Amino acid sequence: MREFRFERPGTVADAVRRPAPGTAFLAGGTTLVDLMKLEVMTPARVLDINRLPLRGIDQTRDGLRIGALERMRDVAAHDLVRRRYPMLAQALEASASGQLRNMASIGGNLLQRTRCGYFRDVSVPCNKRAPGSGCPAIEGENRMHAVLGASDACVATHPSDLAVALVALDATVRLRSRAGTRDVALRDFHLLPGTTPEREHDLRPGELVTDVIVPDLGWASRSVYVKIRDRQSYEFALASAAVAVRRDGDTIAEARVAVGGMGTRPWRLPAVEAALAGRPAAEASYTAAAEHATDGVRPLRHNAFKPALMRRTLVRALLELERIR
Amino acid sequence: MTESYGISRRELLGRSGTVAAVAATVPLAVADTAPARATTGEVGVRMTVNGSVTPLTVDPRETLLDVLRERLHLTGTKKGCDRGQCGACTVHVDGERVVSCLTLAATLGGSRVTTIEGLARGDRLHPLQQAFIDHDGFQCGFCTSGQIMSAAAVLADGRARTDDEVREQMSGNLCRCGAYPGIVAAIQQARKEAS
Ligand SMILES: Cc1cc2nc3c(=O)[nH]c(=O)nc-3n(C[C@H](O)[C@H](O)[C@H](O)COP(=O)(O)OP(=O)(O)OC[C@H]3O[C@@H](n4cnc5c(N)ncnc54)[C@H](O)[C@@H]3O)c2cc1C
Ligand code: SF4
Ligand code: FES
Ligand code: FES
Numbered sequence: 442m443r444e445f446r447f448e449r450p451g452t453v454a455d456a457v458r459r460p461a462p463g464t465a466f467l468a469g470g471t472t473l474v475d476l477m478k479l480e481v482m483t484p485a486r487v488l489d490i491n492r493l494p495l496r497g498i499d500q501t502r503d504g505l506r507i508g509a510l511e512r513m514r515d516v517a518a519h520d521l522v523r524r525r526y527p528m529l530a531q532a533l534e535a536s537a538s539g540q541l542r543n544m545a546s547i548g549g550n551l552l553q554r555t556r557c558g559y560f561r562d563v564s565v566p567c568n569k570r571a572p573g574s575g576c577p578a579i580e581g582e583n584r585m586h587a588v589l590g591a592s593d594a595c596v597a598t599h600p601s602d603l604a605v606a607l608v609a610l611d612a613t614v615r616l617r618s619r620a621g622t623r624d625v626a627l628r629d630f631h632l633l634p635g636t637t638p639e640r641e642h643d644l645r646p647g648e649l650v651t652d653v654i655v656p657d658l659g660w661a662s663r664s665v666y667v668k669i670r671d672r673q674s675y676e677f678a679l680a681s682a683a684v685a686v687r688r689d690g691d692t693i694a695e696a697r698v699a700v701g702g703m704g705t706r707p708w709r710l711p712a713v714e715a716a717l718a719g720r721p722a723a724e725a726s727y728t729a730a731a732e733h734a735t736d737g738v739r740p741l742r743h744n745a746f747k748p749a750l751m752r753r754t755l756v757r758a759l760l761e762l763e764r765i766r
Numbered sequence: 767m768t769e770s771y772g773i774s775r776r777e778l779l780g781r782s783g784t785v786a787a788v789a790a791t792v793p794l795a796v797a798d799t800a801p802a803r804a805t806t807g808e809v810g811v812r813m814t815v816n817g818s819v820t821p822l823t824v825d826p827r828e829t830l831l832d833v834l835r836e837r838l839h840l841t842g843t844k845k846g847c848d849r850g851q852c853g854a855c856t857v858h859v860d861g862e863r864v865v866s867c868l869t870l871a872a873t874l875g876g877s878r879v880t881t882i883e884g885l886a887r888g889d890r891l892h893p894l895q896q897a898f899i900d901h902d903g904f905q906c907g908f909c910t911s912g913q914i915m916s917a918a919a920v921l922a923d924g925r926a927r928t929d930d931e932v933r934e935q936m937s938g939n940l941c942r943c944g945a946y947p948g949i950v951a952a953i954q955q956a957r958k959e960a961s
Contacts, residue, residue, distance in 0.1 A: 447809055447826035447872050467873070474829070474868045475850055487826065489873050538938020540853060540916065543862045544869070674937035 442477050449489045453649065456488055457618050460647020466490045468510060468546035471537070472553045480563050481554075481570055495548070495651050498522065503613075504656040509548030509649075513537070513603070516547060526655060528664035528683045532606040535668040538675050548650040551604055551614065551627070552642065555597035556677055558582060568594045569638040576638075584743035585677070588751075590705035591739060595638030597705060599631060604707040606666050606683040607653065609699035615652040618645055624654070631706035660687040661697070663765050667758040668701070669750065678702035680750045682758040686722070693717045693726065700734065703751055710734055713755065727759040728752075809872040815840070816884030824871045831855045831866035834881060842882040842911045846940075853939035856912040857881045863919035865938075882911035885918065893959050894918055897952035905943035913939045917953045921960060929954065 450456040456466070465484035467473055468491065476482040496508040498519045505525065507516055516522055517533035537545065554560065559567045559577045566574035578586055578596050586596045604627065612627045631642050644650070664685035670676040681701035687694045696717040698710045712733040720726035734755050735748040812821045815838060824833060831848070834840045834857070843866060846854030850868040857866045858880040885892040894914050897903070904910040916939045920926050926935040932953050933946070941949065 442827045445826065446807065467870070470870060470873075471850055471865075471868050474870060477827075478848070489870075491873060538853065539920070539935055540856055540863045540865045540938045541850065544864050674934050 443480060443483045445477075445484050446486045447489065448486065449492060451492060453493055453495070453617060453651065456490055456493060457647055457649055460619065460645075461486060462646060464488060464647060466649065468549040469512070469541075469544040471541050471545045472549060476554060476561070479561055481561055490649070495649075501654070503654050505654070507547055507653045507655070509651050509653065510546050513542040513545045513547065513550060514539070517542070524662060526606070526610060526658075526661050526664065528606045528609065528661070528666040528685065529603070529655070531666035532602040532668075532681075532683060535666065535681075536602045547603070547653055550601055551607075551630070551650065551653070552644070553601055554641075556600050557586065557597040560597060569597060569634070569641075572637070572639045579741070582743065583741040585679070585702075586741055586744060587703060587705045588735075588738040588740050588744060588747045589703050589708055590633050592634045592636065592638070592705075594636055595634035595705065596741060597634070597638070598702060599704065599706045600677050601707065602666070602668060602678060602681060602701055604631070605681055605699045605701035606664075607655065608707040608709050609664075609683040609685065609697040610655050610658060610661060611697075612653055612655045614650050615654060616644065616648050617651045618648040622651070627653075627707070628709055634705050658685070658697075660695070661685045663687075663762060664697070665758050665761050665765070667754055667761060669754050680747065680754040682751075682755045684755070684758045684762060686717070686759070686762055688722055691722055693720050693722050698734075698755065700751060700755065703738075703747060712736055717759075722763065724756065724760060727756045731755040811871060811875045813871075813874045813876070814878045816880060822871070826870060826872040828871045829867050830857070830859075830869040830871050830874060830879065833871045834866060834879075840881050840883050844908055844911060846908070846912075851940075852909070852912075853916060854909050854912040856915040856939065858915060858919065861922075863916050880915075882915055885914065892918070894921070894952065894956045897955040897959075898949070901948045901952040901955060902945070903948040903952035904941075904945050909939060909941045909943075909945075913941065913949055917949075917956070920953065921957055926953075927957075932957075 463485035465487050467487050467489045495510040498507050513533045517530045523530045557578055559565050560569050565577055568576050576595055587598045608627050613624045614627055614630055616623050625643055632640055666683045668678050668681040670679055678701045683699045685697040696714045698713045700708050713730050716730035716733050731752040734751050738748045808823045809826050810823050831845055834843050843857055844854040846852035848867045850865050855866040856863050860878050894917050920935045926932045929950050932950050
């Protein structure tokens with residue numbers, strides 16, 4: 442690990458006062474410390490933000506507010522989250538391990554880096570880590586990589602499960618810098634790789650995530666998160682689906698659909714939502730709508746299985762939803 | 767590794783470990799100071815380890831795992847992957863299980879740390895330790911202290927009841943020897959004894 446200056450700001454104002462380049466915030470450290478050991482991330486200054494008052498899970502005028510430093514375990518266990526947004530609790534409980542969920546924060550989860558093996562290995566090129574050096578994944582080992590939203594520069598998936606469920610719920614992130622506070626829709630927060638895969642999100646230098654806001658959505662109390670992986674537990678998604686449906690009798694009135702393991706960012710599927718609306722709540726409708734999940738996919742050599750897996754995961758999630766009263 | 771040299775396996779490992787650590791830190795320190803960079807500055811932390819107040823001065827790069835093993839000589843906590851992936855280094859911080867390899871010691875001022883060495887009460891094994899022996903919950907034993915620390919947190923949490931729930935809650939602890947059936951049986955025994 443490279444040397445760095447360690448600071449522990451006592452207030453949010455202190456934490457954002459000097460947005461020097463090469464500064465990293467330390468929350469749970471489950472991404473940052475790992476990548477600092479690998480020298481993939483080499484901040485010159487590390488600000489331990491764990492003393493900041495970015496905590497609490499409560500109902501506000503804008504919806505459910507979750508402090509950025511709340512731990513994955515505590516959010517998944519919270520009564521309001523479990524009752525109103527079961528897909529959020531399920532996405533969190535299907536993530537990482539018990540130890541890591543105790544450590545990892547909600548803010549850090551949204552900002553975690555890709556698990557692409559080339560990104561994590563400083564001895565090989567990678568456009569995301571070393572812009573312009575090339576992308577060995579395109580011709581190399583790419584079974585876990587993205588089939589949606591990729592570019593010629595980068596095909597890495599965004600690994601967060603939580604972000605998939607949050608994007609389905611139209612969540613926003615609240616950001617704080619020296620210049621003040623702003624809210625950004627999570628859907629716009631993560632960026633497509635394009636020609637600049639090193640830019641992963643709309644966070645300005647020195648800007649802090651302070652809260653995540655989940656708007657009220659009464660019918661999200663009927664929602665599920667289904668995650669398909671190489672082993673039953675403690676593994677990143679090959680495919681995942683976050684779905685919520687509002688029914689009007691036997692008809693689907695509205696739906697929210699987002700998928701993980703597929704895209705270079707958490708992937709909302711408006712075309713599937715539109716295809717579900719107004720249809721009978723039955724398997725035939727789900728199968729037909731799921732066809733739209735893979736509009737525009739570009740499979741790579743090792744992940745040609747992903748589009749079909751995606752469609753089936755989506756149908757399974759919709760069927761599971763039927764069983765919830 | 768025989769006793770006839772008058773040295774235990776632990777002492778031998780401890781000594782050779784120290785030699786290796788010294789040998790490894792010298793070139794590292796040189797490499798780190800070569801590029802012009804802000805100096806790190808040491809950080810004072812006072813944590814309570816297994817009940818004893820332990821004031822330390824740490825390099826901000828030091829993980830809790832390295833501090834436990836190399837500075838406090840609490841070698842019961844194992845280093846498997848050093849990447850947060852295997853669970854061998856699991857300890858409790860303020861009563862919650864964490865992986866010590868991804869925890870920077872500098873962040874732990876005022877924290878209470880419990881390692882496998884702090885689990886037994888005097889000579890009386892913790893019920894989980896006894897249960898792991900009763901059920902052959904290990905082969906080589908490398909993952910075992912992490913398994914037991916993790917299991918202690920799972921039992922305290924109280925949500926896992928069925929074998930499948932135990933497996934799910936314990937999935938962050940890998941066992942290369944595949945002692946999983948014994949591990950699950952041991953945890954179930956300790957759970958039933960406690961209830
Ligand atoms: C073995 C393993 C398995 C995993 N499996 C899964 C999985 O299945 N699903 C899943 O979703 N995730 C998984 N993860 C990832 C894990 O969820 C993330 O590492 C974790 O959520 C990051 O949170 P943290 O608080 O530890 O972040 P940190 O490591 O502290 O920070 C991560 C990044 O975010 C920045 N940051 C943190 N907080 C803020 C803030 N408030 N404002 C601005 N910047 C901030 C940091 O500077 C850093 O760049 C896994 C991780 C490991 C190690
Ligand atoms: S897919 Fe992206 S992260 Fe992986 S090697 Fe290519 S550029 Fe790097
Ligand atoms: S050594 Fe810490 S998780 Fe493997
Ligand atoms: S007993 Fe050998 S790794 Fe688990």
